[in-house]
Amino acid sequence: MKLLTLNFVSCARKACKSSTSSFPLHPRDAELELVEMEFNPQFLQNMLPKLEWEALQIICNELALPTLPSSTPAASDLFESGGEGSSPAQPTQVARDLHKLLLETTIREGLLVCSNCGHEYAIKEGIANFLLPPHLV
Amino acid sequence: MLPTPSTSHVNFNRVYEPAEDSFLLLDTLSASSEIKFLSERFKTSPPPLIMEVGSGSGVVLAFVAAHANHIFGRSDSMFLSSDLNVFACHSTSNTVLKAIDSASSLGEKRSLFLNSLNADLLSCLKANSVDVLIFNPPYVPTSEVPERKASLFPDPVNEAPVSFDDESHFLSLSYAGGVDGMEVTNRLLEDLPRVLHRAHGVAYILLCAQNRPREVQSHVKAWGPSWEVEIVSSSGKKAGWEKLVVLRVSRAG
Ligand SMILES: [Zn+2]
Numbered sequence: 308m309k310l311l312t313l314n315f316v317s318c319a320r321k322a323c324k325s326s327t328s329s330f331p332l333h334p335r336d337a338e339l340e341l342v343e344m345e346f347n348p349q350f351l352q353n354m355l356p357k358l359e360w361e362a363l364q365i366i367c368n369e370l371a372l373p374t375l376p377s378s379t380p381a382a383s384d385l386f387e388s389g390g391e392g393s394s395p396a397q398p399t400q401v402a403r404d405l406h407k408l409l410l411e412t413t414i415r416e417g418l419l420v421c422s423n424c425g426h427e428y429a430i431k432e433g434i435a436n437f438l439l440p441p442h443l444v
Numbered sequence: 445m446l447p448t449p450s451t452s453h454v455n456f457n458r459v460y461e462p463a464e465d466s467f468l469l470l471d472t473l474s475a476s477s478e479i480k481f482l483s484e485r486f487k488t489s490p491p492p493l494i495m496e497v498g499s500g501s502g503v504v505l506a507f508v509a510a511h512a513n514h515i516f517g518r519s520d521s522m523f524l525s526s527d528l529n530v531f532a533c534h535s536t537s538n539t540v541l542k543a544i545d546s547a548s549s550l551g552e553k554r555s556l557f558l559n560s561l562n563a564d565l566l567s568c569l570k571a572n573s574v575d576v577l578i579f580n581p582p583y584v585p586t587s588e589v590p591e592r593k594a595s596l597f598p599d600p601v602n603e604a605p606v607s608f609d610d611e612s613h614f615l616s617l618s619y620a621g622g623v624d625g626m627e628v629t630n631r632l633l634e635d636l637p638r639v640l641h642r643a644h645g646v647a648y649i650l651l652c653a654q655n656r657p658r659e660v661q662s663h664v665k666a667w668g669p670s671w672e673v674e675i676v677s678s679s680g681k682k683a684g685w686e687k688l689v690v691l692r693v694s695r696a697g
Contacts, residue, residue, distance in 0.1 A: 311522075316568045
């Protein structure tokens with residue numbers, strides 16, 4: 308499961324929908340794997356307004372990954388400035404780090420935990436299981 | 445005609461095999477009227493998240509992902525799927541990634557497939573997160589929707605051999621829709637206002653004649669003036685009634 312996917316999922320229990328602590332889900336006992344993806348800095352730039360930065364920071368800390376900047380990067384942080392003339396702007400290290408974090412870092416095995424209800428969702432072979440036993444739906 | 449993705453690697457004893465309904469969705473999503481509608485809608489938005497619920501073999505999502513540049517007029521869309529059947533989750537993932545690879549070998553820009561989620565409908569999606577939803581529901585009227593067998597979940601995929609009974613259970617989940625074939629679709633509709641993006645969310649939902657599509661249409665219209673709902677395609681006309689239709693539900697922002 309890509310870390311970017313965690314930007315879009317929350318606890319599946321109905322009772323948790325109204326609680327702000329059901330997002331993000333917290334990785335635990337995660338076995339990470341790097342899966343190489345084509346680098347697309349333009350995609351990252353377009354994605355910036357959709358990123359839940361605070362949630363990403365929390366997830367990075369919990370996975371013991373390098374600390375993120377304290378606020379969402381600006382579009383201008385992703386491309387080198389200067390470069391007068393016709394050559395296309397070069398992506399920065401910030402862009403490369405973000406690419407690696409969001410798109411290449413995947414949780415192969417582990418758990419996702421809701422901090423509102425404590426429910427643990429298992430991830431196996433990269434696929435998270437959000438199915439609930441009938442009494443928790 | 446855009447090419448249909450290959451599903452030759454999928455085990456159709458456990459996963460719904462692409463049929464007339466799947467192909468109607470492919471035709472709908474690649475019709476020039478929908479391409480126009482979608483590319484105008486997502487002209488200036490951040491990258492749209494396209495989600496298929498109950499993705500089965502993955503043929504529909506793979507098709508949209510492989511031809512995303514053509515359909516959305518942009519190359520930065522993201523794709524996500526959910527299915528109750530864990531075998532379907534793995535099949536979807538394979539089918540979509542293969543289709544993206546083969547489109548890329550023909551010079552298309554690669555679409556981004558995020559993940560398959562083993563989930564019930566939209567239950568694990570954050571509010572306001574889905575831009576385009578695609579749903580080919582279990583729409584066949586049956587006396588009841590089969591109860592999910594607890595014994596099958598949440599066991600990992602490859603460990604135990606899967607019995608014939610379990611395989612037919614998975615297949616029944618893919619078509620049995622309960623009363624009027626609408627029990628599962630109604631649950632999805634109930635969660636749609638929470639999940640579908642407030643400004644540009646749009647959902648494509650396949651229905652059959654017994655689902656009474658026009659009643660579903662008025663049901664959604666009654667949500668308020670910001671909701672638009674239209675039958676955008678159909679197939680298999682029989683005595684003046686279409687056998688299958690695709691309903692497009694959209695938010696007017
Ligand atoms: Zn919860």
